[in-house]
Amino acid sequence: MAIPYFPGCTLKTKATGLDDSTRATLAALGLEVAELPEWTCCGTVYPLAQDNYMGKVAAARILINASKEDDGRLVTVCSFCYNVLKRVNHAIKNDEETRTKLTQFLEEEYAGETKLVHPLELLRDDVGFDTLQKKVNNKLKGIKVASYYGCMLSRPAAEMQFDEESENPTVMEDLVSAMGAEAVDFKYKTTCCGSYQVMKTYDLVVKKVREILEGAKAKGAQVIITSCPLCQFNLDWIQEKIAEEDSSFDKIPVLYFTQLLGVALDVPVEKLGLEKNYVDPKPLLQG
Amino acid sequence: MPEEKMVNIYIMNKQYEVPAGVTIMKAMEFAGYQFVRGCGCRGGFCGACGTVYRKPGDFRLRSGLACQLQAEEGMYLAQIPFYPANRSTYDLQELTPELSTILTHYPEVTRCLGCNQCTKICPQGLDVMDYIAAAQRGDVEKAAHMSFDCIMCGLCVSRCPAEIVHYNVGILCRRLYGRHIIPKAEHLAKRVEEIKSGKFDGELNDLMGKSQEELTKIYDDRDMEQ
Amino acid sequence: MYTAEMLELIKVVEQTREKRMSETFPRINVEEKNKLLRGFHPDYMDGAMRPVQLGPNKGDALPHEHVDILESRSWVDPADVDLEKIDFDVDVLVIGGGGAGTSAAIMAAEGGADVLMATKLRHGDANTMMAEGGIQAADKENDSPPIHYLDVMGGGGFLNIPELVSALVSDAPICIEWLENFGAMFSKFPDGTMNTIHGGGTSRRRMHFAHDYTGAEIMRTLRDEARNRGVKVLEFAPAVELLKDDQGQVAGAILYNMETEKYYIVRAKAVIMATGGSGRLHINESPTTNHYGATADGIIMSYRAGAKLAFLNATQFHPTGVAFPEQVVGQLVTEKVRGLGAQLVNIEGEQFFYPLETRDAVSSAIIRECRERGKGLTVPSGSGVWLDSPMIDIIHGKGTVQEELPAMFRMFDNFGIKMDETPIIIYPTLHYQNGGVLINDKAETEIEGLYIAGECAGGVHGRNRLMGNSLLDILVFGRRAGMNAAEKIKNVKVGKLNLEHAAEYNQELDKLGLNERVSPILIPDYRYKISG
Numbered sequence A: 001m002a003i004p005y006f007p008g009c010t011l012k013t014k015a016t017g018l019d020d021s022t023r024a025t026l027a028a029l030g031l032e033v034a035e036l037p038e039w040t041c042c043g044t045v046y047p048l049a050q051d052n053y054m055g056k057v058a059a060a061r062i063l064i065n066a067s068k069e070d071d072g073r074l075v076t077v078c079s080f081c082y083n084v085l086k087r088v089n090h091a092i093k094n095d096e097e098t099r100t101k102l103t104q105f106l107e108e109e110y111a112g113e114t115k116l117v118h119p120l121e122l123l124r125d126d127v128g129f130d131t132l133q134k135k136v137n138n139k140l141k142g143i144k145v146a147s148y149y150g151c152m153l154s155r156p157a158a159e160m161q162f163d164e165e166s167e168n169p170t171v172m173e174d175l176v177s178a179m180g181a182e183a184v185d186f187k188y189k190t191t192c193c194g195s196y197q198v199m200k201t202y203d204l205v206v207k208k209v210r211e212i213l214e215g216a217k218a219k220g221a222q223v224i225i226t227s228c229p230l231c232q233f234n235l236d237w238i239q240e241k242i243a244e245e246d247s248s249f250d251k252i253p254v255l256y257f258t259q260l261l262g263v264a265l266d267v268p269v270e271k272l273g274l275e276k277n278y279v280d281p282k283p284l285l286q287g
Numbered sequence B: 001m002p003e004e005k006m007v008n009i010y011i012m013n014k015q016y017e018v019p020a021g022v023t024i025m026k027a028m029e030f031a032g033y034q035f036v037r038g039c040g041c042r043g044g045f046c047g048a049c050g051t052v053y054r055k056p057g058d059f060r061l062r063s064g065l066a067c068q069l070q071a072e073e074g075m076y077l078a079q080i081p082f083y084p085a086n087r088s089t090y091d092l093q094e095l096t097p098e099l100s101t102i103l104t105h106y107p108e109v110t111r112c113l114g115c116n117q118c119t120k121i122c123p124q125g126l127d128v129m130d131y132i133a134a135a136q137r138g139d140v141e142k143a144a145h146m147s148f149d150c151i152m153c154g155l156c157v158s159r160c161p162a163e164i165v166h167y168n169v170g171i172l173c174r175r176l177y178g179r180h181i182i183p184k185a186e187h188l189a190k191r192v193e194e195i196k197s198g199k200f201d202g203e204l205n206d207l208m209g210k211s212q213e214e215l216t217k218i219y220d221d222r223d224m225e226q
Numbered sequence C: 001m002y003t004a005e006m007l008e009l010i011k012v013v014e015q016t017r018e019k020r021m022s023e024t025f026p027r028i029n030v031e032e033k034n035k036l037l038r039g040f041h042p043d044y045m046d047g048a049m050r051p052v053q054l055g056p057n058k059g060d061a062l063p064h065e066h067v068d069i070l071e072s073r074s075w076v077d078p079a080d081v082d083l084e085k086i087d088f089d090v091d092v093l094v095i096g097g098g099g100a101g102t103s104a105a106i107m108a109a110e111g112g113a114d115v116l117m118a119t120k121l122r123h124g125d126a127n128t129m130m131a132e133g134g135i136q137a138a139d140k141e142n143d144s145p146p147i148h149y150l151d152v153m154g155g156g157g158f159l160n161i162p163e164l165v166s167a168l169v170s171d172a173p174i175c176i177e178w179l180e181n182f183g184a185m186f187s188k189f190p191d192g193t194m195n196t197i198h199g200g201g202t203s204r205r206r207m208h209f210a211h212d213y214t215g216a217e218i219m220r221t222l223r224d225e226a227r228n229r230g231v232k233v234l235e236f237a238p239a240v241e242l243l244k245d246d247q248g249q250v251a252g253a254i255l256y257n258m259e260t261e262k263y264y265i266v267r268a269k270a271v272i273m274a275t276g277g278s279g280r281l282h283i284n285e286s287p288t289t290n291h292y293g294a295t296a297d298g299i300i301m302s303y304r305a306g307a308k309l310a311f312l313n314a315t316q317f318h319p320t321g322v323a324f325p326e327q328v329v330g331q332l333v334t335e336k337v338r339g340l341g342a343q344l345v346n347i348e349g350e351q352f353f354y355p356l357e358t359r360d361a362v363s364s365a366i367i368r369e370c371r372e373r374g375k376g377l378t379v380p381s382g383s384g385v386w387l388d389s390p391m392i393d394i395i396h397g398k399g400t401v402q403e404e405l406p407a408m409f410r411m412f413d414n415f416g417i418k419m420d421e422t423p424i425i426i427y428p429t430l431h432y433q434n435g436g437v438l439i440n441d442k443a444e445t446e447i448e449g450l451y452i453a454g455e456c457a458g459g460v461h462g463r464n465r466l467m468g469n470s471l472l473d474i475l476v477f478g479r480r481a482g483m484n485a486a487e488k489i490k491n492v493k494v495g496k497l498n499l500e501h502a503a504e505y506n507q508e509l510d511k512l513g514l515n516e517r518v519s520p521i522l523i524p525d526y527r528y529k530i531s532g
Ligand SMILES: Cc1cc2nc3c(=O)[nH]c(=O)nc-3n(C[C@H](O)[C@H](O)[C@H](O)COP(=O)(O)OP(=O)(O)OC[C@H]3O[C@@H](n4cnc5c(N)ncnc54)[C@H](O)[C@@H]3O)c2cc1C
Pocket: C095, C096, C097, C098, C099, C100, C101, C118, C119, C120, C121, C122, C124, C125, C126, C127, C128, C129, C130, C131, C132, C133, C134, C135, C136, C214, C215, C237, C238, C239, C240, C274, C275, C276, C277, C289, C290, C291, C293, C294, C295, C297, C298, C332, C431, C432, C453, C454, C455, C456, C467, C468, C469, C470, C471, C472, C474, C520, C522
């Protein structure tokens, strides 16, 4: 039975590579997902004002619609969507005021029953890294991979409850090992990339991004993986800009974890949406 | 039937006794109104007659088209014959059917909060929020189809906290789809060429010269496509 | 909701359905049709008409309701109007914001003219917006303009003016392509091929459509395009009288702001009259499918200016108007319902006529079925017969009604009737003005400077228009009017404005003792009654 899937707006526009590779890799592992028939933007940013209920309505409706499907879960892969949906669900579950306001407005009975899952969790819990290990080829053997989590997947810890240690998650590294590649640990893996500041304070973001990239490279990483469209964009696109000014700058490909997984699972490369990447990963992946 | 039973309705808070079950439009005329605004096609197609109402003891704001909605006891109603709207000007031929086009002309679509008020008020029963959501992620085709039955009454616009003008987004998507997504009809282009080259002129002239009797005969004998 | 009695009668229809599905009712020939029309068509009923007593068509018998409008005084008192103060000075004035007017405005503007459009309601509140069924054009391989020509002539009783029909059928594909370029969403197959079906009186499947919002799709697309091109539009400002100059050419109009009750004087080098039809005159006391502003305004204004009328004595009754529920009596049930296979069935469950004959014939047959044969159903508004709409889903697959006829489905559903499950009750309703102001193939009248396009014009359709040829006609002649007017104004100098034609008309009415009524009526008066 298919698990309800919420792609989110970005995956339909800028980050189609994340959408394509997520569907393709999950399918290759026998996990069927079905896009919710109708869905809106999740709201993108979780409202910081506690009483901004309007900003939580869209996410609440998405969770409620998912709860009407049989599976009981909702998969979403974009870190922003995952963050907003999970936090709204948490608020509905744990804060009566929020629950009452939202369910009354939406005229629905809902107490946070939908279980929001990230594909990383599906890979870990449903597929299992041991099983995965048996299904992968050896194309990634010897490649050093830095896992970049950013902020959205795991913060704030109390609400997100992502992985065991939210300031030091390891699920992506475990995935990397299961894929047959070599995981490198680096201290910037949960450092903020600068996020939307790229529009306003571009220089600051360049500084942050450079820190992250250099940190990964210093540990010998040849590729960085992430699950966040905005992190991917910042880490990837800014390298082009840096290289324009500094010809000695050494670029490093930044992929969605699902794209790398696709390579390990022999998913045809056309289904992985690699063409939108700025720093071309093909030389590395084709060895 | 209508004439038998009378009900009280409140047109902009003023009470009138009208036959039960007639449309609001006819009820208002029965009450003595002669429309200048708020009435166009009288058949549910033009969107001139958007109406909102409430019933006693019910907090809900309801809506309908005055030409389709039936008068019921206790309705408090008002028409919304005009609501200011933002409309972008464009040259369709130059546009591309993608997200950036929508965001250039109607950037406000990204302000949608998902409150669903637009869907709730739509007298056509369209999933307005969902067609805006489709537009917001550049799914022009979906927005075009979902908004197809929109009669541009503007009721959704009057309710939107994000100040979106849904129907203008809808028509932009439909025109983009009709012009740039669905392929052009090849048989049509071919026929236009033939006509311009004068291919049928002779045959038409010939028919134009025929008497009524001659034509009648050809007409009765013409073959019919099944 | 149907009454218990009606629900019982529906069972009869259901019982005969399977058998009927396999039978095609025989068509009739021209001679049989003429006999049927003379026996039952409202145009031929005793006492329906009287001769008009003045003007270019003096002595011609026309429906009383039209004659009443024609035998009326000018809206303005010519002596009172100050024609020195010009409010708008333009190249081309388009009167009427329906499909014909909007096409004309777009083309006149494209031709370089400075255009003003004045319309009575909002731009697009018009009969065009209501057209559901479709638009004809011979653009398929097995079809051609000459074949289309023959269908048009046959539909019109072979009385249509040949040069107009030739223009109609030759421009048809060009107009469809024009709309396609504007992004009008015709129902198409994925490869772009137009989905086309039959309409009454067509020998080829050439009815293009956009679900059952064909007119709405055309109207809103044209309106959007006109807005993009910056065409100036005055809404709620109907024309009430034409102006001429001292050489006798039409040179503008007087507009009336219905909200502020102020008059505007418009001077123009050419005027395109596109005010549409006249259903709201309720000819034969019939309910109508037409929009609120269909009151023959353009007819009387043009007539006073000296233009001749043609075929105004031929009124089209659409065979399938709603006969139940009462709330929407007279509203249209599009011909597409029959185009998709629904049959006409009497109270005994029998099919009684070929469903896709020309409209005048089908209407007459329904009237005969109820009046002469007594096999109609009784409804609060009079009588009706069944239209077996559930056949559509049976033939084309479940969901077809909702997919192809959303507007129809929605209208009946509003009143608790699911037309994909139960048949509906229909009766002929006043639908279309077959005739109007006589034009030539350039959309010109005999009066210099006056162009007519759309339902206001006469001659294209003879005595009976076929479905899908009116949406076509408004584009063909709207475009031609716009293009020709834009060309013409290059050599026009407007002289001193006057209203002498209106003054003379008033004097003649005085002589005839007919000085009580005033026209155009602009909007019907339904106050204190249940009507329309
Ligand atoms: C319900 C319905 C269904 C139809 N279905 C079909 C179909 O399927 N296929 C088909 O081919 N045809 C169909 N027709 C016929 C067709 O739609 C009309 O004949 C055609 O659209 C008329 O276009 P028009 O521009 O001439 O007039 P309209 O579209 O009526 O426009 C006339 C405009 O002029 C305005 N006006 C009137 N008086 C004045 C004035 N004094 N000053 C300024 N403005 C004025 C009116 O308010 C209106 O806006 C249908 C008609 C109706 C009513």
